[in-house]
Amino acid sequence: MKLVGWMAALSVMGWLAAVALAGPALGLEILLGMVGPLLMTSGSWALAERTYRRSPERLTSLMVAAFFGKMVFFGAYVAVMLNVPSLRPIPFVVSFTSYFIALHLTEALCLRRLFAGGTRGL
Numbered sequence: 001m002k003l004v005g006w007m008a009a010l011s012v013m014g015w016l017a018a019v020a021l022a023g024p025a026l027g028l029e030i031l032l033g034m035v036g037p038l039l040m041t042s043g044s045w046a047l048a049e050r051t052y053r054r055s056p057e058r059l060t061s062l063m064v065a066a067f068f069g070k071m072v073f074f075g076a077y078v079a080v081m082l083n084v085p086s087l088r089p090i091p092f093v094v095s096f097t098s099y100f101i102a103l104h105l106t107e108a109l110c111l112r113r114l115f116a117g118g119t120r121g122l
Contacts, residue, residue, distance in 0.1 A: 018030045026091045029091035033091070033096035037100040044066045044070070048063065074100075
């Protein structure tokens, strides 16, 4: 569970840095681009870690189900966000893509570490 806290803290710090660089006018777009990927990776990591500790043989089916759930969620999330009239699409898409890649890469690396048995401190 420590990983979820670290992902959230680093995401918020990244958002603050991006707002400082891009200006407060883009703060909402950057924040909304961060929230979706952060919620999904945090949730899928927590489920994956718990499942692996309780019943490792169930992890593959969980990850497949999570993959399809994420496809539906992200499709709907992006569609809704891009149809909000006051939201500028380019900053949102750049933020969403950046957080999506960074957070899912973090989750993948931590899954690799989990499978290798190095679960201490995650």
